[in-house]
Amino acid sequence: MTDFELLxxxxxxxxxxxxxxxxxxxxxxxxGVSLKYLKDEEQAKDAVQQIFLKxxxxxxxxxxxxxxSWLFIVTKNYCFMQLRKKNNNFPIDEQFTIATETxxxxxxxxxxxxxxxxxxxxxxxxPEQKVxxxxxxxxxxxxxxxxxxxxxxxxxxxxxxxxxxxxxKRWLExx
Numbered sequence: 001m002t003d004f005e006l007l008x009x010x011x012x013x014x015x016x017x018x019x020x021x022x023x024x025x026x027x028x029x030x031x032g033v034s035l036k037y038l039k040d041e042e043q044a045k046d047a048v049q050q051i052f053l054k055x056x057x058x059x060x061x062x063x064x065x066x067x068x069s070w071l072f073i074v075t076k077n078y079c080f081m082q083l084r085k086k087n088n089n090f091p092i093d094e095q096f097t098i099a100t101e102t103x104x105x106x107x108x109x110x111x112x113x114x115x116x117x118x119x120x121x122x123x124x125x126x127p128e129q130k131v132x133x134x135x136x137x138x139x140x141x142x143x144x145x146x147x148x149x150x151x152x153x154x155x156x157x158x159x160x161x162x163x164x165x166x167x168x169k170r171w172l173e174x175x
Contacts, residue, residue: 129167
């Protein structure tokens with residue numbers, strides 16, 4: 001069965017075996033992403049457990065078209081929250097980091113506010129825009145790869161990214 005079919009059957013029948021199979025498929029991905037960000041095997045193992053518990057709690061109320069992409073985003077966000085709890089100056093990704101020693105605290109607070117606004121803005125995008133933005137900017141995937149992974153056409157991927165960027169820009173300007 002496809003991810004979508006397993007998810008639909010779980011939501012309809014409430015049979016944990018369907019969700020269990022779905023989570024089994026991606027347990028190594030969740031572990032790998034957690035290890036990448038948390039840089040500790042035990043913390044990554046704990047993260048897998050916590051993320052799966054969170055998934056169980058929220059899956060009924062979520063509209064999920066592409067489970068793998070959705071789970072990746074949930075995993076990444078969980079890791080970011082763990083890093084934020086440890087240290088307010090954690091790396092957002094390899095390309096953008098907050099300076100660990102900021103001499104101007106006002107500048108530091110402004111950066112934190114911008115990052116928080118950006119994260120909230122991404123959360124408020126449509127599911128399609130959110131997935132495409134995450135895959136394109138955070139995972140550095142091409143339009144073609146995103147289209148193949150999500151099932152969207154190439155034109156849809158371009159449109160979702162363009163509209164997502166526009167919506168994020170509006171969000172940041174109004175935030």
